[in-house]
Amino acid sequence: CISDIESWIVTNKRQLNSSKTELFVLTSSDFSKHSNDFQLQIDSNLIAPGDSAKTVSVLLHQHLSTNYNVAGISKVSYVNLRNTRNIKYIRSHDLLTSVVHAFITSMLDYCNSLLLGLPDK
Numbered sequence: 001c002i003s004d005i006e007s008w009i010v011t012n013k014r015q016l017n018s019s020k021t022e023l024f025v026l027t028s029s030d031f032s033k034h035s036n037d038f039q040l041q042i043d044s045n046l047i048a049p050g051d052s053a054k055t056v057s058v059l060l061h062q063h064l065s066t067n068y069n070v071a072g073i074s075k076v077s078y079v080n081l082r083n084t085r086n087i088k089y090i091r092s093h094d095l096l097t098s099v100v101h102a103f104i105t106s107m108l109d110y111c112n113s114l115l116l117g118l119p120d121k
Contacts, residue, residue, distance in 0.1 A: 002042060018042040023049045058111050066115055073108065080104050 009016050023040045040047040052068055080103050090096045 002040070016042065018045045018047075021045070021047055023047045024052070025049045058114060070115070073110075077104050077107050080107065 006016060021040075021042055023038065025038055038049050058069055081100070084096070084100060084103075087096070087099065090099065
């Protein structure tokens with residue numbers, strides 16, 4: 001499997017950075033005790049699985065829990081909302097509303113289709 005990945009990377013003129021490579025094992029909570037049994041060796045680096053991985057700004061947990069992703073989105077949105085106080089020079093309410101929608105509402109809407117139909121907890 002690793003040789004296939006390395007071959008694809010070379011073919012597509014990419015470079016594998018083994019020091020930044022992460023291993024992420026998706027399991028049900030029943031099998032989570034076995035997920036730490038996996039390890040991956042690339043070059044001289046031995047990679048153990050992590051609890052979560054971030055891809056395209058979506059944080060996936062090993063049990064597909066969305067709590068981490070929702071907490072991350074909330075945190076970033078709150079920080080961005082607080083940062084809007086630094087743009088006091090914008091006197092127009094309409095312009096300020098546009099800025100808030102551009103930077104905060106778009107963050108809340110990004111990839112929220114992954115949450116559609118999921119239970120509240």
